[in-house]
Amino acid sequence: MAHFTKATSLHDWLNQRLGVDTLNRVLATEYWIPKNINFLWAMGMILAITFGILLISGIFLLMYYQPNVNLAFDSVNYTIMQEVGYGWLWRHVHGVAASVVFLIIYIHMFTGIYYGSYKKGREMIWLSGMLLFVAFSAEAFSGYMLPWGQMSYWAGMVITNLFSGGSLHADGLVEWIRGDYVPAQAYLNRFFMLHVLLIPVAIMGLIGLHFGALRIPHVNNQDGEEIDFDVEAKKYLAGDKANSKVIRFVNDFLSKDMMVVGIYLIFFFYLVFYHFDFAMDPVNFDPADGLKTPTHIYPEWYFLWSYEILRPFSTNVGLIAFAFAQAIFFFLPFLDRSPNAVPASRRGLFKIWFWAMLVDMIVLTAMGKVPPVEPFGTIGFYAALTFIGLWIALPFITMLEKKV
Amino acid sequence: MKNSSRRGFMGKAFGAVAGVGAVASLYAMKRSWDPLPSVKAAGFTTLDMSIYKENELVVEKWRGKPIFILKQSKEMLDTQDKNMSQLTGESTGAMDKKRLIKIGDDHFLVCVGLCTHLGCIPGYNADEKSFLCACHGGMYDDTGMVTKSPPPRGLDIPPFKIDGNKLVLGESSPEYEKMIADGVTLKV
Amino acid sequence: MKELFILAIVTTFTLVTYYLVEPFAHANMHAHHESQDFTYNDLPALTKKGDVTRGKDLVMGAGACAGCHSIKVADMPAPMDAVTAAQSYGVNPPDLSNAGAVYDAKFLAALIKNPAHALMLENKYNEKTGKTFPMPQFYGAGGDIDQEIADMVAYLQSIAPKEEELTANEAFETACGRCHAVHYEYNLDDKLHPSWTQIGEKPTFKHKQDELAFETKVLDYQDSLTKYLGKLPPDLSMYIRSRGEHFLSTFAENPDNYLKGTAMPRVGVNAVAAEKVIEHLADVGDSKRHMRDSIGKNVMIFIIIFAIFAILWKKEVWKELH
Numbered sequence: 078m079a080h081f082t083k084a085t086s087l088h089d090w091l092n093q094r095l096g097v098d099t100l101n102r103v104l105a106t107e108y109w110i111p112k113n114i115n116f117l118w119a120m121g122m123i124l125a126i127t128f129g130i131l132l133i134s135g136i137f138l139l140m141y142y143q144p145n146v147n148l149a150f151d152s153v154n155y156t157i158m159q160e161v162g163y164g165w166l167w168r169h170v171h172g173v174a175a176s177v178v179f180l181i182i183y184i185h186m187f188t189g190i191y192y193g194s195y196k197k198g199r200e201m202i203w204l205s206g207m208l209l210f211v212a213f214s215a216e217a218f219s220g221y222m223l224p225w226g227q228m229s230y231w232a233g234m235v236i237t238n239l240f241s242g243g244s245l246h247a248d249g250l251v252e253w254i255r256g257d258y259v260p261a262q263a264y265l266n267r268f269f270m271l272h273v274l275l276i277p278v279a280i281m282g283l284i285g286l287h288f289g290a291l292r293i294p295h296v297n298n299q300d301g302e303e304i305d306f307d308v309e310a311k312k313y314l315a316g317d318k319a320n321s322k323v324i325r326f327v328n329d330f331l332s333k334d335m336m337v338v339g340i341y342l343i344f345f346f347y348l349v350f351y352h353f354d355f356a357m358d359p360v361n362f363d364p365a366d367g368l369k370t371p372t373h374i375y376p377e378w379y380f381l382w383s384y385e386i387l388r389p390f391s392t393n394v395g396l397i398a399f400a401f402a403q404a405i406f407f408f409l410p411f412l413d414r415s416p417n418a419v420p421a422s423r424r425g426l427f428k429i430w431f432w433a434m435l436v437d438m439i440v441l442t443a444m445g446k447v448p449p450v451e452p453f454g455t456i457g458f459y460a461a462l463t464f465i466g467l468w469i470a471l472p473f474i475t476m477l478e479k480k481v
Numbered sequence: 482m483k484n485s486s487r488r489g490f491m492g493k494a495f496g497a498v499a500g501v502g503a504v505a506s507l508y509a510m511k512r513s514w515d516p517l518p519s520v521k522a523a524g525f526t527t528l529d530m531s532i533y534k535e536n537e538l539v540v541e542k543w544r545g546k547p548i549f550i551l552k553q554s555k556e557m558l559d560t561q562d563k564n565m566s567q568l569t570g571e572s573t574g575a576m577d578k579k580r581l582i583k584i585g586d587d588h589f590l591v592c593v594g595l596c597t598h599l600g601c602i603p604g605y606n607a608d609e610k611s612f613l614c615a616c617h618g619g620m621y622d623d624t625g626m627v628t629k630s631p632p633p634r635g636l637d638i639p640p641f642k643i644d645g646n647k648l649v650l651g652e653s654s655p656e657y658e659k660m661i662a663d664g665v666t667l668k669v
Numbered sequence: 670m671k672e673l674f675i676l677a678i679v680t681t682f683t684l685v686t687y688y689l690v691e692p693f694a695h696a697n698m699h700a701h702h703e704s705q706d707f708t709y710n711d712l713p714a715l716t717k718k719g720d721v722t723r724g725k726d727l728v729m730g731a732g733a734c735a736g737c738h739s740i741k742v743a744d745m746p747a748p749m750d751a752v753t754a755a756q757s758y759g760v761n762p763p764d765l766s767n768a769g770a771v772y773d774a775k776f777l778a779a780l781i782k783n784p785a786h787a788l789m790l791e792n793k794y795n796e797k798t799g800k801t802f803p804m805p806q807f808y809g810a811g812g813d814i815d816q817e818i819a820d821m822v823a824y825l826q827s828i829a830p831k832e833e834e835l836t837a838n839e840a841f842e843t844a845c846g847r848c849h850a851v852h853y854e855y856n857l858d859d860k861l862h863p864s865w866t867q868i869g870e871k872p873t874f875k876h877k878q879d880e881l882a883f884e885t886k887v888l889d890y891q892d893s894l895t896k897y898l899g900k901l902p903p904d905l906s907m908y909i910r911s912r913g914e915h916f917l918s919t920f921a922e923n924p925d926n927y928l929k930g931t932a933m934p935r936v937g938v939n940a941v942a943a944e945k946v947i948e949h950l951a952d953v954g955d956s957k958r959h960m961r962d963s964i965g966k967n968v969m970i971f972i973i974i975f976a977i978f979a980i981l982w983k984k985e986v987w988k989e990l991h
Contacts, residue, residue: 117679154907442689443693
């Protein structure tokens with residue numbers, strides 16, 4: 078039994094039992110962050126806040142949502158949107174946040190790629206981040222099923238059909254996933270379970286892992302400079318804040334985070350109240366009808382690049398390309414053969430690779446939305462080939478990179 | 482020093498603004514918990530009082546609760562003075578009359594069919610003209626007054642409004658307010 | 670400075686992606702039709718000034734309208750109940766009390782003279798298909814047919830509510846309600862309005878049998894309607910969100926624009942009634958829009974203040990760090 082003395086204050090009482098002072102130092106006031114950063118470093122905080130927004134708005138939706146194929150659509154579009162006090166607000170917030178979170182995820186991901194924040198000890202941050210991307214994707218897909226509109230139903234039909242594996246004809250697997258021959262009650266209920274319990278719990282665990290993976294390597298900086306955190310911390314604590322290369326997480330980094338969050342929320346709430354059709358597609362305001370396919374089916378924007386890699390090829394080839402696209406980002410730290418952990422602008426061919434990849438993914442996204450008529454079909458085909466080509470080229474490009 | 486106190490102020494000011502947002506969000510959350518308009522609208526039941534027969538208990542529904550409608554026969558009205566309260570040892574006649582609702586020439590007992598003891602539904606015996614609650618043996622007379630313990634008070638009367646031949650439950654009226662004032666029932 | 674440059678790049682790529690995925694893609698997927706402002710340019714202009722009294726005589730007499738149509742406001746009951754009428758004609762002939770306010774006068778005149786033509790259903794009802802439209806053409810009562818028709822239209826307009834009196838709900842029920850159900854209840858002016866079925870508002874029932882009897886009647890009517898049209902017209906509860914104002918307006922003006930060969934007739938609403946119909950659909954499917962706008966304004970003001978305070982705090986904290 079540890080030695081406890083009579084507490085001198087509430088603070089002392091908590092400190093003796095929970096070590097709040099040590100926690101405060103390690104996680105907040107002496108969690109040293111490089112000073113040489115830009116606003117892109119705030120994307121992590123924005124993601125945490127957006128996830129929090131999704132959780133809270135989700136709680137109020139959960140109070141009234143009915144996971145029954147006959148009741149789901151009206152429980153959302155009548156009860157929540159038009160009866161519940163501020164129900165429309167939670168629904169709009171939840172739908173817009175679910176879409177915007179992926180914009181921030183992509184910005185966050187590409188920031189990491191640009192600055193080399195997946196290398197030299199930071200591989201676990203990258204991998205746990207990619208797992209978070211997969212988890213968020215699953216969460217978004219399962220959530221989209223719930224309103225049980227036309228897009229919910231047909232997206233469910235199409236995506237679960239992927240698991241038949243083309244020529245493998247694994248129809249039994251598809252039926253097992255659905256719990257029925259088509260997306261029906263069993264399907265809706267299990268995706269409700271995934272969306273409300275299993276995946277959020279997984280996400281929270283992965284966030285913990287992601288934060289934990291960050292602690293030892295420390296946050297990266299704009300120049301990829303290797304900082305001696307002990308030396309710089311000493312400078313800061315001695316009073317020389319201006320010359321120190323580090324800042325505290327609380328309040329230094331946090332205040333900059335909050336500034337970016339404030340500006341982000343202006344953009345976010347503008348979308349929630351005035352410009353939300355991109356996040357709540359009109360097609361999904363038609364109740365699900367298994368006997369009628371909408372004229373145009375498409376996934377939410379953040380899945381479009383992936384969808385477009387599947388589309389232009391024949392069934393089996395497309396499925397292989399699609400699987401490749403899902404997995405390949407995980408391998409980035411290992412495919413990048415260069416030792417340089419500096420911004421892409423200083424990495425020769427990798428700089429071109431970066432911008433080519435970004436532009437290619439935007440082209441894939443755009444082509445994934447439009448009907449596969451000409452010239453879009455051809456553009457999409459070549460964009461998909463470019464994607465695969467870029468990844469194959471990566472090890473070679475980076476092997477040739479001069480050490481900076 | 483000037484700087485750090487200014488920073489402390491700005492931080493607190495920002496915190497206060499964030500707090501305002503938090504409070505507004507809490508208000509919206511509270512409103513989301515409120516009963517829905519359709520629930521509140523269903524809080525009114527209209528009864529056509531012309532369909533009931535004397536000394537025949539009919540159970541209607543109001544706000545999910547059973548409602549006893551017992552049309553009083555002439556015999557029931559005449560013998561009211563003879564009912565003795567087990568609690569006071571006196572005639573319950575005066576109180577009995579105040580519990581009834583007069584619609585046209587008819588008198589009705591309209592009360593919540595839940596025993597005021599612990600909430601079971603008492604049964605009505607038309608021959609004995611009394612209610613018996615099977616759970617703990619409590620009894621009431623044909624106007625809902627307690628005649629045998631353990632119920633602490635007579636069967637509660639819901640807010641009502643007389644509308645010609647109809648009775649609207651859930652809406653108050655001067656007649657109901659008078660019942661409350663006379664101590665005939667607690668507000669439901 | 671560098672940060673602003675980075676922000677500009679991020680913003681540009683985001684906006685380019687948005688443009689391609691939303692306006693660009695949707696323009697490629699959906700045809701856009703301009704509104705004709707309900708001028709019905711294909712129909713002949715009215716040339717005669719109608720006389721209300723003569724019109725009433727014709728509507729009640731030689732026009733034979735009352736043989737199928739009720740006119741509640743003139744105490745003329747329907748010859749058959751809705752379900753039986755639908756079984757006989759395919760659809761229930763509408764009550765004419767509001768017709769003069771809801772439909773365009775040119776359209777009404779053209780309809781009386783040649784219903785299938787005004788309704789743009791001639792591809793279905795012509796000599797080749799051998800199908801006759803349930804409502805017969807008016808061949809005149811012996812005099813100047815155009816004058817007679819103008820008189821009938823004048824009469825219908827005289828008994829109809831004034832523009833300001835016509836409620837959004839009435840406009841919808843008259844123009845669309847015989848074929849389209851709207852099962853969402855809606856709150857308007859502190860009153861909860863019940864579901865709308867093709868045979869009228871759904872009443873509240875004490876006994877389950879009565880409720881089931883009513884629902885059976887609705888289903889019977891819907892069966893006749895499906896047989897008549899080939900497909901049951903959809904419930905419109907959420908159409909304001911799934912289709913939007915512009916589509917609904919231009920669709921009502923001419924359904925054939927969007928659905929070639931559709932069984933839905935050109936409705937013939939005038940511009941005012943069209944606006945009211947859409948307002949009704951918004952009341953049913955997007956009833957919180959006003960609250961959304963007003964709260965949105967307050968939230969935007971608050972969040973800008975929030976951002977300003979955040980910026981000020983950051984500046985204070987970073988003063989000694991730079």
